[in-house]
Amino acid sequence: MRVKVTDPNSQAMREFLRAGPDVAGYDPRSHTLVVFARARDLQKLKDLGLGYEVEIENLAAVERQMRTSGYFDHFHDYARCKQELEWAETNYPELAKVYDIGDGWEKTQGLADRDILAIKISDNVEQEENEPEVLILSNHHAREIITPEIAVYMIHYLLENYGKDPYVTYLVDHRQIWIIPTMNPDGLDYVFYHDRWWRKNRRDNGDGSFGVDLNRNYAYKWGYNDVGSSPDPSSNIYRGTGPFSEPETQAIRSLCDSHHFRIILSYHSYSQLYLYPWGYVAKNTPDNYVFVALADSMAHYNGYLPGNVASGAIYLTNGDSDDWFYGEQTEKNKIFGLTVEVGTSFHPDTTQIMPQILENLWPNLYAIWAVGEEPIVSVLHVPNTENANGPYRVRARIQPAITLTDSCVLDPERFFLHYSFDGATWDSVQMAATDSVDVYAASVPGRGSMGPVYFYVTAWSVDGRCGAWPRPAPAAVDSFLVTEDLVAPTISHNPLPDQSVYSGAYKVVARLYDDSGIDSAWVEYWLDGPVFAVPLVREGDTFVGTIRLNPPVAGETVHYRIYARDASAHQNLAVAPRDGAYEFRILDYRIFDLESDSLLQPVSGTDWEWGVPTSGPRVAHSGSRVWATKLDGKYSNNADDRLNTPPIDLRAA
Incomplete structure (x- = not known):
């Protein structure tokens, strides 16, 4: 079954992960872990006092429904991935070249004929030019079938837009772009035709269990502990008999050793994250600022959450690809490897396939551009x-x-x-x-x-x-x-709430914008008689005017409109609201408006301050000023700080 662990206490969770559960996803926003749980996993959760809720009771029934509905027809198995690469090389021979960089485990045993295929895209594809290199790598984990779709789409996008889109043309002309749609071809086909939930490769471990987690099989800090990977062959995070024990990871090692990749994006699913080293410990690398800059820049396009173990974005892993890409700097160059966790499930609804592909298009283009290290x-x-x-x-x-x-x-x-x-x-x-x-x-x-x-x-x-x-x-x-400006200014304004009869002066604040600038702005207001006007004067990025009633009378209603004229030759005029008017009532009691008047009076202590706090929400609906202890720091220990209101007349209560 699939369960969500809802109260992951850090120490208890560490113990649970040490047991090698099949983790489907982690959401750092809600601090929840999704697990494909066996009976022993459920017992472990209970023993550790970790709460959980069941999301899917019968995984087999869900899989049967998906297969009978033709769900997998929407995705690429190994044969279709291979056909896509052959199509690219045949139709764009000057831009695309396919390389067989290694074998799936089953091919090494004579059980199947699946290669690990990579495609290189560049303007002089037959040459090894002195151009920055980037690798987009998909499908370490077999069941993450959205990831080959992203890679295949990227191949089509680059080739079909070359010579048409200047940005794509520039990138292909000035970079060497490598893409691997699946580095786990045996596992991918096993998901398509046998077990939808399969994660590892298809190695026969000789004890009745199958598979090694390819993303725990890299050499850097391989087997660092049993929390980030498992020595148990039956575990879904089994790290293998040794670093690079698997032909699939050996193929990636050889490719990296023979090229000078600056960035590698390793696509996984799911959780909508950008992850970077370290994974084996909750510490940052010496180049953390670089990883943060890259991840933040890509997240700008799709809103994914950047982070690492140290930031709380993900759980501990060891022997993973990103740590090796970056950490191994002796036999190869330093590579900035980032994991992209796509979407919100292993098997997205078919209506979400293209949205998940497209939300990663511009981050991919950015990474390809960034390897050029241009200003x-x-x-x-x-x-x-x-x-x-x-x-x-x-x-x-x-x-x-x-x-x-x-x-x-x-x-x-x-x-x-x-x-x-x-x-x-x-x-x-x-x-x-x-x-x-x-x-x-x-x-x-x-x-x-x-x-x-x-x-x-x-x-x-x-x-x-x-x-x-x-x-x-x-x-x-x-x-x-x-050009002629025929567009009126835009007016943004939060209508005034009801006001106190004890004030008499009511401030109107609006934001006004026009490409040609604002020539003039004003407020017109009225009760039941004549209309009055007051100018709006710029104060910072707002325009401010004051409605004055002399005297204000409780029970009356004030109506007002805001006008703004731009500085164009056409003197375009805007009015807000377009229909009717804003209005507020005059109330027969005081209203504390802490924005324009401190009102309250400290009577003891030194901590109370009135003003704009340095922390808290960036935007306050009711204004920026508050009374606080303190505005920009901690209040004093053992303080006796008192704040009084003005006298309140209760005689008419």
Whole structure:
């Protein structure tokens, strides 16, 4: 059965993992572990006092239903993976070449004929050029059948978009990209045709059990302890008789020894995570900042959670691929290996196959780009404008590459903005530092008429590496328009709640935005008679005005609207709300508004402070100011701190 362990106390969980359970997934967000539990696993959970809930009682029944429904027809078994690679090599011989890098265990015994196949994609695929290399590796664990789909899709995407998509073309021209759809071909077919839940390879262990967990069979810290792997051949995390005992892991070792991969992405399922070393201990590597930067950058595209054992993102493992990719630096170069845990199950619903593939497309492209260690360039938004006379300021954030091999020292003398009004003739201007960290700027002269302005930015390192925005520039460029502004400003406002009769002044705060800028803004308000207007004045990134009633009368209702006019030639006007009006009532009692008035009075101690706290939620619905002990630190020990309200009149209560 499949169970979820719901209260994983760390010490008890360590003892449970030492027993070698078949862990299906771990969610660090909820601190829950999903396990395919045998009777002895359930007993172990009870003995350790670990709570669990049953998710699937009868796994065999679920498997029968999947097979009769044709579920596996939506995925690639070994034969179909092989056909995809042969198709790629046949149809794109100048870009794709297939390599047989090793055998599945059953082939070494004459029981089957399954090879471990890799495909290399590059513009001069027959040559070993001095280009950065990256490997996308799938299917260590047989049942994780979504992972070959991601690899196969990546092959199609790169080849079919070469010469059409400038970014893909740039990557294929400047990188050597290796992809292995399945490194466990025997196990993959065993899942398709025998046991949906199979994890290991198909080695006959000679004692009635089969299989070695390939992701516990790498040499670095192999067998470090029995928590992160198991010496028991019947365990699903059995590490084998020795490091690299399996032909499948030997094939990966040989490939890494003969190439200079800088990044390897090893695809697994599931949990929506980016994992990196160390796995064998709860410690960070000396290059943890590099792993964090890579994982955070990829997570930007799909929202996966980055981390390692030390951060609490995953449980202990030893003999895994990532630790060896990075940790072994004597016989091969240092490789930044990351595990990508895809999706939320081993066998996603068929409607989720393509979404799970696509959510990993851009992270894959990013990793392929990142191995080039080029300066990182991104342009801050350049809005359209009505100003034909210019100039037009372009700002770019320029940072060193994430260091994988050699540190990237920037050369600010060679930061350039390139621009064109027709897309054919280009001019360049050097960019200069601004007051903002890592931000550089330059201006494009006025266009003189309506139309597009094309531009791109290049930034060089002192050793001659060039980064650009857009990344494949000048094959792809950015642009903005000199055009008429026919769009009114946007108005964002949280309506005022009911207010106290004891105030008389009611602050209205709004956020206003328009590409052409805000020319003027105001609030119109009324009771039952004439309409009054007060201006909205910019304060930081908001506009503020005050409705004043002289005198305020309890029971009355105040209606108001917000207006904003942009600075374009058309003077576009926006009003909020579009229909009707905002309103609030005047109440016959005090309302404590801690945002504009401290109101309360400390009467003893020194800890009470009124203001904006330095921790807590980044956005507060009711305002930023609070009374706290303290705003930016810990309160005093054994303190007697008292805070009083103003007098409260209860005579009418």
